[in-house]
Amino acid sequence: MSDSKPFNEEKDTCGMVCLKYLLCVFNFIFILTGCGVFVVGIWILVQKADYLSLLASSTFAATAIILIITGVVVMATAILGCFSVYKEHKGLLRLYFMLLLIIFLLVTIAGVLAFIYQQQLSDELKWHLNNIMVENYNQPGQESVTQSVDKLQQEFHCCGSVNSTDWERSLYVQSSSAEGRKVPDSCCKTKTERCGIRTHPSNIYREVMGMIFTCCLYRSIKSDPY
Template identity: 50%
Template sequence: MTAGYKDDKEDWQAVCLKYLLFVFNFLFWMGGAAVLGVGVWTLVEKSDYLSLLASSTFAVSAYILILAGSLVVVTGFLGCCAVIREQKSCLSTYFLCLLLIFLIELVAGVLAYVYYQKLSEELKHHLNQTMTENYAQPGKGDITLAVDKLQQDFKCCGSNNSRDWLMSVYISSKPAESRVVPDSCCKTIIPLCGKRDHPSNIYKVEGGCITKLEQFLADHLLIIGAVGIGVACLQICGMVFTSCLYRRIKTDPY
């Protein structure tokens, strides 16, 4: 086998690797947009319910995805420059950025999975206490709004059932004006509609709001985990292609 043939073969392999990296960068950008979109959607669309959770793991997972998605934009541009210029220093930096984002997204995925396992227990222990002790209390306006939105959005009343409100600090107070449930439990909200807890007037959902919120959060955590780990796995391909191209380049061109 002649030296010229070897050089031609190596050049052909380097060209293939460059095209593969370009294709990867396109997929990488799309994956980054998905990661960023899921993170923003989770916080903006469903931020009302975050005040009802005992821990901040759900929000932290979303923030991590937003950080990772933002880094993808910069890293994708760096990757294109590294491939075009064929400089080892650029490729090394690109590889390290991929590795960093890979670890960030992996952390987000693992956090989402771990919290998914603890979600049911947390809601059972925390949601009822939050609703009965903090609803309509001074300085707890965010929780009050979150509970009202929760009951209206999911058409539920009380953490387990409507009778949970009988233990509420709010229902026992004068401002309740003889209500037995908050007005947000009513199918049609009008002032003081919470005085009557008949099924024709309020939502009587089996399992209460805990079941509804748990299912909702579980679905979102699965999406966060799947997107984070899925894009992280995609980056493994990028790191492999980058390593191969790095080995094909003998010296940095001047």
């Protein structure tokens, strides 16, 4: 009997019926997982697009594209599994299990690499954010960077890459346009005009931007934002 024909001699057994239902349930969960990964990728591109200008390279932005592609591949594999189980097609079942093995290996490798390079990513982000604040914040032609930094500090209640003293070296703070501000107004717990003049802990956030941003990005890549 060729692979293109159903294997009828097994399809009526109790074990085969149970296996078919089990695989259908597994593939349904697999489809939901693929949808989740796909949604995370879209979420990063749409909701966190403002932060992409703060990243050290386009590699991090490409992560969202990779998540979207991965989600599509996972959903397609699950649909293939459902179809092959329904048709009891041996050739398609072999292809399905081969794709499952490849996906498992890729996820394992990605997880290991993420664990190994997590600290390197954190250090690179802190260094890059520090340079942005010192050289680019509120400078001509850097409006998008300025808006991204302000939004980041307000949204995550932080001030500076390491701490608020990072702003002391900023070209903006040292210029006359700062009007006496020691930190941007976006560092303030209650944002008002020129509130950045006063750097008392009761007035400005003390959390570390680099650490918060790294954790946020890492969680966005690994889990569903909802």
